[in-house]
Amino acid sequence: MSFCPKCRYEYQSGVMVCPDCNETLVDHLQPTAVVAQSPDESWVAVGAVRSTVKAELAKGSLDSNNIPSVILSTSFGAYGKFADYSSQHPLSSGNGNIIMVPREYREEAEILLEGILGDHYEPPGVRET
Numbered sequence: 001m002s003f004c005p006k007c008r009y010e011y012q013s014g015v016m017v018c019p020d021c022n023e024t025l026v027d028h029l030q031p032t033a034v035v036a037q038s039p040d041e042s043w044v045a046v047g048a049v050r051s052t053v054k055a056e057l058a059k060g061s062l063d064s065n066n067i068p069s070v071i072l073s074t075s076f077g078a079y080g081k082f083a084d085y086s087s088q089h090p091l092s093s094g095n096g097n098i099i100m101v102p103r104e105y106r107e108e109a110e111i112l113l114e115g116i117l118g119d120h121y122e123p124p125g126v127r128e129t
Contacts, residue, residue: 001013001027002015002016002025002026002027003025003026003027003028003029004018004020004021004023004025004026005023005024005025005026005029005030006018006021006023006064007020007021007023007064008029011025021064042102042103043070043100043101043102043103044100044101044102044103044106044124045098045099045100045124046099046100046101046106046109046110046113046123046124047098047099047110047113047117047121047122047123047124048096048097048098048099048122048124049096049097049099049117049120049121049122050096050097050120051097051120052073052097054097054117054120055071055097055099056071057116057117058071058099058113058116058117058121059071059099061112061113061116062099062101062105062109062112062113065108065112067101067105067108067109067112068101068102068105069099069100069101069109070099070100071097071098071099071100072097072098072099072100073096073097073098099113110123
C-alpha cells in the first residue's frame with residue numbers, strides 16, 4: 001500500500017503518483033496534528049447538505065484544498081451567533097448539516113462544494129418551496 005501525502009488517500013501497490021494531487025506517493029503517512037476549530041464571527045456558512053456522509057465528503061474536500069471548515073449539525077439545533085442562520089435555512093428542521101468556513105475562503109469553498117456535491121449542495125439563502 002502507498003499513500004498520497006497531500007490528500008492522504010490510500011492506493012494499491014504499483015501506483016506511484018496520486019492522480020488527483022499529482023503528488024508522489026509514500027509508504028507511510030506522517031501523523032497530523034488535530035487542531036480543534038471553533039467558528040467565530042469571522043466564519044460564514046457556505047451551504048448545507050442533508051446527508052452526514054455528504055457533509056463529511058464536503059469537509060474532506062475542503063480539507064484537501066487547505067480550507068478550514070466545520071460542520072454544524074442541525075439535529076441538535078443551533079445556538080448563539082449561528083441560530084439566526086440555522087433558523088432561516090431549509091434544513092433548520094433538524095435534518096441536515098451546515099458547512100462553515102472562514103470568510104476569506106467563502107468564494108473558493110462555494111465553488112468547490114457546488115462542483116463536488118452537485119444537486120446535494122444547498123448554497124446559503126436557498127429556501128425550499
